[in-house]
Amino acid sequence: MKEECKKLEGVGRKIAVKCKGLPLAARSMGSMLSFRNSLQEWENVLESPLWKVEEVAEEVFRVLNLSYSDLSPVLKRCFSCCALYHKDEELTLSELISIWEHSSHQTYDKLIFNDIGKVRSFSARDVSQDILTPYLLKSLKRVRLLRLVDCNLKELPQEIGELIHLRYLELREIPIQELPETLCNLHNLQTLHLEGCWKLRALPQGIHKLINLRHLLLGVEVFPQGLSNLTGLWTLKRFIAGRGSNKFGYLQNLNQLRGSLDLTLEDMDEDDDLVEAEKAELTNKIHILKLNLSTFGSVRMDVMDVLEK
Numbered sequence: 001m002k003e004e005c006k007k008l009e010g011v012g013r014k015i016a017v018k019c020k021g022l023p024l025a026a027r028s029m030g031s032m033l034s035f036r037n038s039l040q041e042w043e044n045v046l047e048s049p050l051w052k053v054e055e056v057a058e059e060v061f062r063v064l065n066l067s068y069s070d071l072s073p074v075l076k077r078c079f080s081c082c083a084l085y086h087k088d089e090e091l092t093l094s095e096l097i098s099i100w101e102h103s104s105h106q107t108y109d110k111l112i113f114n115d116i117g118k119v120r121s122f123s124a125r126d127v128s129q130d131i132l133t134p135y136l137l138k139s140l141k142r143v144r145l146l147r148l149v150d151c152n153l154k155e156l157p158q159e160i161g162e163l164i165h166l167r168y169l170e171l172r173e174i175p176i177q178e179l180p181e182t183l184c185n186l187h188n189l190q191t192l193h194l195e196g197c198w199k200l201r202a203l204p205q206g207i208h209k210l211i212n213l214r215h216l217l218l219g220v221e222v223f224p225q226g227l228s229n230l231t232g233l234w235t236l237k238r239f240i241a242g243r244g245s246n247k248f249g250y251l252q253n254l255n256q257l258r259g260s261l262d263l264t265l266e267d268m269d270e271d272d273d274l275v276e277a278e279k280a281e282l283t284n285k286i287h288i289l290k291l292n293l294s295t296f297g298s299v300r301m302d303v304m305d306v307l308e309k
Contacts, residue, residue: 011039015046120142121143121144121147122145123145123147124147124149125148125149126149126152127152128153133157137157137160138162143166145167146168146170148174149170150174154175154176155178155180156180158180160182160186161183161185166186169191170193171193172194172195173196173197174197176199179203181204187209187210189212191213193217197218201221203218205224208228209226213230215234215235218238221245222245223246223250225247228253228254231253231254234256239261239262240264240266241264241276242268255286257285257288259290261291261292263294264296265303265304269297270300274306277306278306282307291307293307
């Protein structure tokens, strides 16, 4: 370790000589070297051909050119934005950030589509509709997990149905009002997480096609009849049944449900409602550990008795 430190010191002194005693050059070089810990990296700086660039006559600019060449492509773009200002012009942070943001969006567009077809997991927060484009979704050919949280999305592109390898789809805290029917083409989907989508009122009619679905987490009030075909479903946290709402028969074949289930009854005070409640066959759902019953409106006591058996 001591030997390497001595070598680093020796290389550092040689680099200092090249700075010609110029404070700005020394400061720039010191900043760059502070992020390099190996002797090889320091020697690469010392032997850089940029020290000999004839087009850059002044030594200070040679050093600055070397520092600039060492920046990442993204930082180079940000640094270049400063050229928009004249000498001695006052730079406001808000203006500079605004320019950087525009530049970063362009950089993002190039990066996001480079090898994106190999992506297996895609997670994002606070993205807008102009970023989640049909082209982006179609490019995620191998994605298995797609997670979008707190995004300003009014709709989900139809191309979501082309992500045939998708296993986990989370759309949480998003103001979408409906889901495209093409979502039901995701036959390998195992988890559909839609909690916090407060404007979403119903699921697609073709939900029965999601035969491998295990977990359905959502706050919608209206389920399609096809829910009863999801016989492998493990998680359904909330279900509303009653007159003008979902039918208890939708639960009849869901005997793999487990954990807890919040069941809300709405206006069930007629004879037919008792028959409907019996269709739920809750006694066959042996994996449910906790059943939370709540009522809204008038509900017959014998309906409650059937469900609590």
